[in-house]
Amino acid sequence: DTAVSQTPKYLVTQMGNDKSIKCEQNLGHDTMYWYKQDSKKFLKIMFSYNNKELIINETVPNRFSPKSPDKAHLNLHINSLELGDSAVYFCASSQGGRAYDTQYFGPGTRLTVL
Amino acid sequence: AQSVAQPEDQVNVAEGNPLTVKCTYSVSGNPYLFWYVQYPNRGLQFLLKYITGDNLVKGSYGFEAEFNKSQTSFHLKKPSALVSDSALYFCAVRDMSNYQLIWGAGTKLIIKP
Numbered sequence: 743d744t745a746v747s748q749t750p751k752y753l754v755t756q757m758g759n760d761k762s763i764k765c766e767q768n769l770g771h772d773t774m775y776w777y778k779q780d781s782k783k784f785l786k787i788m789f790s791y792n793n794k795e796l797i798i799n800e801t802v803p804n805r806f807s808p809k810s811p812d813k814a815h816l817n818l819h820i821n822s823l824e825l826g827d828s829a830v831y832f833c834a835s836s837q838g839g840r841a842y843d844t845q846y847f848g849p850g851t852r853l854t855v856l
Numbered sequence: 857a858q859s860v861a862q863p864e865d866q867v868n869v870a871e872g873n874p875l876t877v878k879c880t881y882s883v884s885g886n887p888y889l890f891w892y893v894q895y896p897n898r899g900l901q902f903l904l905k906y907i908t909g910d911n912l913v914k915g916s917y918g919f920e921a922e923f924n925k926s927q928t929s930f931h932l933k934k935p936s937a938l939v940s941d942s943a944l945y946f947c948a949v950r951d952m953s954n955y956q957l958i959w960g961a962g963t964k965l966i967i968k969p
Contacts, residue, residue: 746899783894783944785959798956832899841888841950842907845957847899 745769746848748833754854755823763818763851765833773797774816775834775845776808785832791816792839823855858883860949862960869937869967877932877963879947888950889930890957891921895943903945906930917941937967 746767755761767774775798776788790798794810805821820827830850836843860881869875881887888907892900904915911923921932932945947960 783962785900785946787956790956798954834900839955841952841955842905844890844902844905846902847892849899850897 746833746835746846748831748848748851750851751849752852752854754856756856757823757825759823760819760821761823761853762820763831763833763853765816765818765848767814767833767835767846767848769835769837769846771835771837771846772813773836773839773843774810774813775836776816776818777832777834777847779830779832779850781829789816789818790839797839820853823853825855828853828855858949858951858953858958860947860958860960862945862947862963864963865961866964866966869965871939871967871969872936875934875937875941875965875967877945877947877965879930879932879960881928881930881947881949883949883952885952887923887928887930888952889921889923890948890950891915891919891930891932892946892948893917893943894946894962900946903932939967939969941965942967 749764773792775790778786789808791810807819810816832850833848834845836845890905891903894900904913906923914920944962948957
């Protein structure tokens with residue numbers, strides 16, 4: 743069973759389009775995250791939700807909007823896609839948001855904006 | 857400012873030899889340290905973490921890491937490298953002000969047969 747899953751795995755789209763990436767975890771965790779990994783492999787936290795409530799919102803354009811319908815799901819919607827949005831997006835989850843909690847990552851979604 | 861550094865972009869090791877991937881950190885207070893591995897076109901996989909206690913932490917796939925408070929280091933080690941260990945390795949430290957993970961830039965480990 744996949745612990746943290748993301749769909750789609752690959753997403754190729756044109757500039758200006760709106761797209762969504764879905765994430766689900768079956769670990770029973772309370773906290774979920776979205777990360778962006780750029781072409782140089784740098785990881786950057788974008789958002790964190792705990793029990794469906796936003797707790798971290800880094801400096802991310804407001805074209806990015808996370809939505810958590812329940813604590814097992816955290817979707818990422820991106821409006822008006824730009825070339826610079828091309829990256830790999832990872833979803834992760836952890837038991838809670840405590841210092842010692844381990845984050846478990848999904849397989850990633852490679853977004854290519856043309 | 858809290859930070860983590862992986863001073864080597866790439867480490868090359870012959871199969872069967874011991875390997876070390878370096879990580880140093882700067883945090884206020886006691887550090888919570890993590891190592892992850894990323895295989896090509898895959899997500900990050902948790903290897904091990906240091907929270908408290910024994911300075912030598914054992915993790916998955918035969919990896920271990922040594923916490924050294926005086927040198928503010930948390931180097932990842934394995935006694936005998938496998939070609940399948942070739943991957944990108946990330947060190948991370950917990951920012952205790954907001955509980956976010958601060959990530960290193962990653963070290964590419966190449967194990968040659």
